[in-house]
Every structure is written in structure tokens, then in C-alpha cells.
Amino acid sequence: MTKPLTHVALQRLHVTCGPTISTSEVHAVCPEAIVHPPIQHGDLYRIGLEPGDRILIIDGLFHQTAPIRHKEILDMIAQGVQVVGSSSMGALRAAELHTHGMHGVGRIFELFAGGAIDNDDAVAVVHLESDDEFRALSEPLVNFRFALEDAALAGVIDHRSAAAILELIQDLDYPGRTWRNVYRLLEREGRRELAGQYTAVTTWLAEHPASANTKKADALHALDELTRESHSTTVPVNDRWATSFVHGWRNRFRPLTTQPDETLTVLAGLHYCQLYDGEFLPLWRKVVLAHIAGATTTDLPDDELLGAADAEIVRHGICLSDLTPQQRSQWLTPDEQSSLDTETQLRLLVIRSAPLTPSQMDLSSPLATVLLDLAHRGAAEARAVQQISTSLLPAGLTVDHISDQHLVTSLDNEWSLATPTPQHRDIAARQRGFLSFEHAKDASRHFIPGRLRRVRKVFPTSSSSVLSP
Template identity: 40%
Template sequence: MTVHVFCGPSLSATEVRAVLPEAAAHPPIRHGDALRLDAGPGDLVLIVDGVFHQSASVRHKEILALMAAGATVVGCSSMGALRAAELDAYGMVGVGEVYCGYRDGRRDSDADVAVTHTQGPEAEPLSAALVDLESQLRDAHLAGAIDGTEHDAIAAALREVHYTERSPRHPAVRKAPGITAFHSWLAAHPDHRGAKHRDALTALRLIATGAIEPAVPGAWVEQAWRTEHLAEWTDRHAGAVHGERHVSVLAQRQYQQIFDPDYPQRWRARVLAWIVGASTMDECTAAQTAAAAVHAAADSGLRVEDLTAAQRLRWLTPAEDAALDAEEALLRLLVRSAGSGAVFPGRDWPATVSDSTTVELNSMEAVARAYAVNDRAAAFGVDVHGLDAAAVGQYLRRLWDLGDAAAAECDAAARDRGFRGFDGAVGVCRQFILAEAGEGLWRLLA
């Protein structure tokens, strides 16, 4: 069992290790972080803090993906409390006062838990969360440091301050009656950090004592909840660390799209299998799959005979349009248009993770090497994103044996590999070309 904890500034990594020495402590969670985890049955993910302003926040379906993989996901304090209140019906476990406030509808603003903080391993808060200040106010009132009228006046003043500046020392709050007494109480109780910290410690103790039962995914797991967006996010963020560099599934697949000579055949087989609804590409022969795909297209109202010349030439080269029979022309149209989503819109495109495991090319190592070469080139002022498109295009033409082929033929070759067109392939190739074409070409390509 592996415990992953996303925290800071509500809880520090040091505090996590004091209670759970074997836990993996991560910075505040952001979009993509959940998909990077190799979490499954028996693993537990505790979300305490997360970012939302400087980058996209963790999406709900990223958390659903963790639970669908068998991991138990717990939320508390801040971003974790928000997501738990939104996803507890699907099996996410919520812990603590802050979570209960959102779950029961007593709170409805994300800004109540929001703070600004420094970047880095130890995130230091630069403002105070309303939930923490209200917790401290309540305890100060219970201790007799401030009366009820003063409590309400300070709380009202704090709620009027934007979360980025919220503090008991804000000029608008310093005017509230009883604020001096509240400051004195805070100074006398420096360890009273409020509800977020308390909830986080409670969650750690529950995990340490085994009080949180492993989650059992509900019936939603068997429903059509995955989307094309989730597949794209998974491709972009899932992967593995090679050396000290994370190599995404997307980068591995893109390398294969460019350099694997067999990729067009694999892409064709995969697209046609998806069209006919085969769960694997081995369920029927290539001829059977092709015939079934043609029938599926016809059932959807798509026949080559009904297309105009301009529509056919959108996907076929002039030579293909003149020479191919109707069935093969349709199959190529289906395969080439799949990468752009032009055919069967609205159907979820399947995840491409498995695609990276069926190739003999060691794309993980190759991508990591390409990134390392790019870093060395950057030290000499060479930015791969600024490489001359024409030079990269010439490299691809040689790699794919296109020679002086017309633009339509180049687009067709790229679409046979799942790209939207040749320009898209050029854009992807930039990240690999320095390593593959040789470092001596840096100056030539720049």
C-alpha cells in the first residue's frame, strides 16, 4: 500500500512524515498530477491542498480515474474538502469540519479556503483562509477573549476582504471592534492554525490507524463516464520517470507516430477496430474488420459514392482518388479523418495508453534522450520550438520516403499516422529532431 499526500500550506511534508513515515508527500495538487500517479487497489491518495489560480485545478474526472483504478481517495481541509464534497456520492471520502461545511451547504464559496502562498517545497501562506480565521474567531469567543458582537463584526469585516489579501491585519479589518483583543489571543496561541490544519491532522491519524475503509467504486464505474478530454489528459500526463525526467504517454506515442515504420498499419487496425466496436484488434481478421467498418460507415450514411470530388480530395490524393476502388477509398478516408475527429463526431475516442506498449521501439528512452539533447541545445540558444519548419519538413520527407511529393501526399502520409496533417507532424517532430538528426544540425536548423 502506498499513501500519497498532496499538501502545502495547510500541512507540511514534515508533518506528513511524522505521522506516516512511508507516505509520499507531494506539493499541492494541480491538473494532471493525479494522472501521473501509478495508484491502484490498496493505494490511498489524500488531497489536502491544491492550486487553482496559477494553473488549472485538479479535474473531477482525474479523481474518478483514480477511484476507478481501485485507489481510495480522501479529501480534507482545502481543495481536498471541495472535491470530496462534490464527489463523495461517487466514493471519495471526506474528512473534517471544512468538508462537512461544504457537504451540508453551509458553505458554497471556493474562496473560503483559498489563500496565496509561496512556491517551492515548503509553501508559506501569504494570506489567511476564511475557514481558518472563522475557526480562530470561534475559539477566541469561546475562551472569552472577545464577545459575540465583536466576533460577528470581525467575521463580517474579514468576509469583505478578497482572499488574496485576507488577514486579521488588513486595514479594513483593523477597524472592527475587538480586533486588538483578537490579535492578543492569536499571539498567545501561535499553534492554533485553524480548521484546515486540524482537519489535515485528523485525516492523517485516521489513515495511520487504518480507520478509513478501502473505497469500493460504485455502479458509475461501469457506465460511460470517460470522455475524450480524459483520454487526452491521460495521454499528456500519465507516463513514467526515466532517469530524472517524466516521459508522458503522449510523448511516447508521438515518437512512435514519427519514427515507427509500422505505425500506419497499427493506426489503421486500431481505428477500424474502434469503428466496429471490437474490444481488441485481434478479435477478427483485418479483412473482416475492414468489411465491418465499411458497413458501419454506410449505416451512418457515409458512402464514397455520395461524396463530391472536393470532399474526397480532402482526404485522398488525386492519384488515390483516380485509382482506388470505393471500399479502399472509404477505408482510407475513415482512417485519415479519425485523427481530426471528423468522422463519427460525439463518440468517445478510446484511450491510447495501450498503444505505447505494443511497439518494439524503446520510445521511453528515446524521448528522454531527446529532451536531454534539447536541454543542451537550449544552453547554446537553440529553442526547438523555433526550428525552421521547412527544414524539419525536409527531414520528415526523407524519413518517410516522400521525396518531392506534393502537399496532398504529405498530408495523407501524416494522416495515416494519426496526425491532422503534415504541418502537425512537423510541429511534433521538433521535439525529437535534434537527437535523431544529430546535434551537428543545431545551427543549420535554428
């Protein structure tokens, strides 16, 4: 479905950069810009962008972590954020999405958008970390390409020699692409005439820095353009890309509140409720029943909600008698099968097997309001428990080092599961909106040490008892 065009007034300007251009260089052009490190998967949600904000993506990570996803950018555009790309990762993503509302600026963007290049490594560099201001240790292929092209147009080198040098550079892996390495390679291969012309090019580039570093030139161009731009942006929105993965990313990375330095994500707040809040169970039951019934609210009388859900169950031909005993045991405990009537068993089975979880639910839907309200009410406790859990971990260890057995025992106690089987644990987890007990166990890693210390007051002084050897 295509929604109407949305008009939004432009507000804050965010910039993600690192090796291409420094924070001080950004602020020299745009003093009001909010500068972030090179972007990676999830950062568009972590930043807390609002409708009308602008973000210029210059640099992004890809080798050591998951890169920014296309659908994350589309999601921001759909929410009224103006997304601009240039120079590096930004130019690449803009070339891929310029027909879907992302803006591209600069020579490198035009090169990608025109199909002259399509390889990601054309903009890749090796660089240091934030403590060293992401200083680049290699040179991107696009800088070599434009430097040689501009030098040839200026008559410093002939076009055939420039093409020969560029071909040699393309054969190098991107970490090995430096001006000095290229000269050494020419010398080693005995191509002295090319080496001489290459030296002439580097001498000329010292006097023409814009040609030497097209990445930076494009970034400055984009910043200048955004500084001068004060009009509104019009965003065409098509939401066919908004899959459960996008909803999952929103929930996993977006802060629960807008308070400064918020450490609790939406998903973490929901997980805490799923794991430990007694109010969650009846709320989740109503949300799932309303979802089954096709209702847009949970504020319906119980009889009306149950009747509508039961009607949908019947309409889809779901019948308890069609299931084998083994299939029933995946969703119902022996006690439930022996003590509950058929209608109640069927409702429980459908609730627990529904393809709906808080982790991948569209929390902008009306049905999610009650869940978000509960998460906000429990945010202070969840945040404190999470922070305590982090502080209790010895240096160099993460929540992944917490022993599985301790997680299992803790959840058994929290959920009052006496001598449970694996199936019982899965059923208890599904009742709380988890796909399985394994998913619940992983969610609890971030809370269990702090919860034992803060809530149950039994966590030992040393954290070694909960860590895997």
C-alpha cells in the first residue's frame, strides 16, 4: 500500500563519519551538526531520529560488523527523516536507494548511481578506532581513480598510463592500497616509466588536494549543501518493505525513552516484562486474542473478545481433535489436557502458537499500546537491574559467559516451574510471548545477575558462581 506524500519541516542535522572527515572538519562547516562514528546496523534507531531530522551518512562499518541495512534507511525515510549519502558507505547506499527517497551527493555517488562501478571495496579503507579519530591506514580505490582521471585531464599523465596504473591498483586487496605501496609495486615489477609518471601525479596532487581526496571533497560538498538547505522535504512512502525483520530491528535498537543516555532498548524493556512482570501474562493473552480476532484494540469486554477470537479459530478450521497427542503436548501441559475443557485448551494452543512475538511485533500498532505502557512503567527497575548485571561481570567477560544452568535454574524459580521437562519450559516461554525457552533464556542473560542482587537479594559477592568455566 502506498501512503500519501508527507511534508515535514527540517530540524536537527546528524552526520556519521570517521576516516573520511573528522568531527572538527564537520563542525567547521556545520557547527550545529551532531556527529556520530561510522554507521553500522542498528545505529539509525539508536540515534533516536525524529520526523524532520536530517542525517548525512558518510562513513560506515562493514568488515568487522553488520553494515547499515537498506530497509533501516527506508524505515527512516518513511518516518519523515531526510537521509543523505556521500563519499563512502553513504554514496553506496544512496546509489542503491536514490529511487526510493534517499538523496546522494558528489562524484562518488554519481559513479555508483551511473553504474560505472558496483564493487563495495571501491570505497573501503582500513582505519584505526575512535581513540585515534578513525585515521585511515589505506587509500580507497575511488580516490585513486579520480586522482588519476583529474591528473590525466590536466596533462600530467597520459590516459593509457593512468588506466594501466588503476588496473594494477584494482588487483590489490583494499587493505594494501596506499600511495607508497603502489609506487613500490611499480618499481618491483620494473615498470619504471609508469613509476615516473605516477611520481609526477603525486607531486601534482600535493597542489590539488581536492583531486587527491575525492571522498573528503564529496563530504564537504554534501555538508555545504545541507547547510544551505532550509526548505521542507517531501517523502513518498511505500511500506511493502516493512517486514517483521524491520519491526525487530526497531525494537532491538531503539531506546525505550528519550531521556539522555538511555541504556534500555524497547526490546529489553519488553523482555523484562515478559520474564518477570506478573501483569504481562493477562495483557499478552488479550493482545494475541485481539490479533486473532482482527481487532484494533484490547479494550473490549472479555465475552466479546473471546467470541470474536473463537469465531476466527472456527473459520480457519482449527480443531483440537485433528491434532495428535504429540502435537498437543508441544503446546499444552498434561495437567491442562486433563483438567481443561476442549474450548479452553484450543484457545491456549492458538495463543501459544500464534505467529506473534513482542520482539518482532510492530509496536506502532494500536494493539501494542498496552505492552509499551507496561514496559515504561517497569523501565526504572529494568534499567537498574540491567546496569547492575553489567557492573557485576568481571573485566573481559560478557553476559554470554553466564552459565546456562544458572539461567535455567533462575527461570525455573521465577516462573515457579517444579521439576519441569524441556517441553514444560517451552510452553511456559510461549505463554509469555517467547518463541521457545532458549529465546527466554538468552533474554534473561542481561538481567539475571542484577535481578538476583537487587530483587531477590541472594546474589553472592563474587559473580564467579554464575559464570561458565
